[in-house]
Amino acid sequence: MREHDNMWPPNLKCLVMLLMLMILNVSGAFVGINVGTDISNVPSAVDIVSILKEKKIQHIRLLNSDHQMLTALANTGIEVMVGVPNDQLLRVGQSRPTAADWINKNVAAYIPATNITYIAVGNEVLTTIPNAALVLVPALQFLQSALLAANLNTQVKISSPHSTDMISKPFPPSTATFNSTWSSIMLQYLQFLKNTGSSFMLNAQPYYDYVRGQGIFPLEYALFRSLNPDSQISDPNTNLFYTNMFDAMVDAxxxxxxxxxxxxxxxxxxxxxxPWHGAQNEQAANVDNALAYNTNLIRHVLNNSGTPSQPNNQVSTYIFELFNEDLRAGLVSDKNWGIMFPNATTVYTLTFEDMGTTSADSAVLRGTFCVANSSAPPSALKQSLDWACGPGSANCSAIQPGQPCYKSDDIVAVASYAFNDYYHRTQASGGTCNFNSTAMVTSTDPSHGSCIFAGSTGSNGSSGGEASGSISPDNFATQTQLCWLTHLVATLLPILVFL
Incomplete structure (x- = not known):
């Protein structure tokens, strides 16, 4: 065997391992979802896992360590982040044996069947429960020691989510710094992350910054929508342009x-x-904005573009959240961030897959419809209908006399078709379902007979034939790279066995 080894260049093994590492990183960032618990009628763990599978969600964040959920997630392959709730932080951070017991009961007991990959210790501890600040880093260290003892430290990483409120003057990003009140703790926290190869966990919610800003930043900037040339936002110190608030938060x-x-x-x-719903004075919390934000966020994360100052660092993200949490304290909007109701009906539809291979319409809005509000005055509906079919450039051929969606005596049905067509054509570029408050978003398919609305899962109309879409140049290049690397490693792997 020694003679055989000497036949190969000494750096061949490194080359093969590097290629294998490249393959593992081709997929880039992922999008997961938070599963909260402040719900009066929580679905069963089995039902929640069924929903995750149906939506093809491969990464979830549990805000606790619910044992029923961890059991139901076994053998699904779904990557799980478990949480140490804030009310358990003091006990874990003050006692090494308590931390070890927590790991044994909530992590080690479920691995390897349940694919636990991260532990989130507390949530926004420094800004919400500052009296517990001194035990945050000890809690991280005690839990890490327990992982080492259980030989799980390579599979499971530990960190702690922080709010952007930790950052003093986050714009421009180039001059952002953490609040000096927490300098000592942040220094220890960052050193822990560096030593353990963990990530900085950030809760980034542009909604709150947009509302607090009271018009400082345009809504389009918060929603990842295109800004007109007069509204371009740049960092004066770096001359980097920011097309969305999310990137600015990450770079800060x-x-x-x-x-x-x-x-x-x-x-x-x-x-x-x-949030998709709020009180009378929370106008930005509506379905249209929620759908736009989360859709555009998913697309942004999965295109692996990074941020203006960190273009090569992809930002994996967990959507907040799966279910509305009706028991959460606070404003009306605080209870309505979910994409689903606890009874498993959909508020609006999201796709968690890579949308680079699908048309914006079919991938993003399938199962979501923009329809006329039946309580709106007929005259207002007529005015909005005329705009949609005129300046709005909706395809209104199906609502002409003799066509399948024509109804001479039903302005609501006719307007709904036009509104929905416009919405599906333009949502990705900033189009909304508003029409001067005469329309609304729904997940109820208004298709009937041979009148098929765009977005229908059985559509043969404008969205039904585009589900497979054309592959974008960037995505094609990624797929080609993956195929080439896979072939090369497959060729060299037998050699590696003999090295």
Missing amino acids: TYNSMQAMNFTDIPVMVTASGW
């Missing part, structure tokens, strides 16, 4: 770490979303 975090001399810790966004 990177620069805050850099200000403390840490430059190699990746950012993972543990919560980001938009």
Whole structure:
């Protein structure tokens, strides 16, 4: 065997291992979802896992360590982040044996059947329960020691989610720094992440910054929508342009770490979303904005573009959240961030798969419809209908006399078809379902007979034939790269066996 080894260049093994590592990283960032618990009628763990499978969600964040959920997730392959709730933090952070017991009962007992990959210790501890700040880093260290003892430290990483409120003056991102009140703790926290190869966990919620800003930033900027040339937002110190608030938040975090001399810790966004319903004075909390934000966020994360200052660092993100949490304290909007109701009906439809291979319409809005509000005055509906079929450029051929969606005596049905067509054509570029408050988003398919609305899962109309779409150049290149690397490693792997 020694003679055989000497036949190969000494760096061949390194080359093969590098290629294998490249393959593992081709997929880039992922999008997961938060599963909260402040719900009066929580679905069963088995039902929740069925929903996750149906939606093809491969990463979830549990805000606790629910044993029924961890059992139901066994053998699914879904990657799980479990949480140490804030009310358990003091006990874990003050006692090494308590931390070890927590790991044994909530992590080690379920691996390997349940694919636990991260532990989130507390949630926004420094800004919400500052009296517990001194035990945060000890809790991380005690839990890490327990993972080492259980030989799980390579599979499971530990971190703690922080709010963007930790960052003083987050814009421009290039000058952002962490609040100096927490400098000592943040230094220890960042050193822990560096030592353990963990990520900085960030809860990035542009909704709150947009509302607090009271018009400082345009809504389009918060929703990842195109900005007109007069509204371009740039960092004056770097001349980097920011097309969305999410990227600015992430870059502010990177620069805050850099200000403390840490430059190699990746950012993972543990919560980001938009409320779909609010009180009378919470106008930005509506279905249209929630659908737009989360759809555009998913597309943005999965295209692996990074951020303006960190283009090569993809930002894996967990959507907030799966279910509305009706028991949460606070404003009406605080209870309505879910994409589903607890009874498993859908508020609006999202796809968690890579949308690079599908048309924006079919991938994003399938199962979601923009329809006329039946309580709107007929005159207002007529005005909105005329706009949709005129300046709005909706395809209104199906609602002409003799066509399948024509109804001479039903302005609501006719307007619904036009509104929905416009919405599906333009949502990806900023089109909304509003029409001067005469329309609304619904998940109820209004198709009837041979009148098929865009977005229908059985559509033969404008969206039904586009499900497979054309492959974008970037996505084609990624697929080609993956195939080439896979073939090369397959060729060299037998050699590696003999090295």
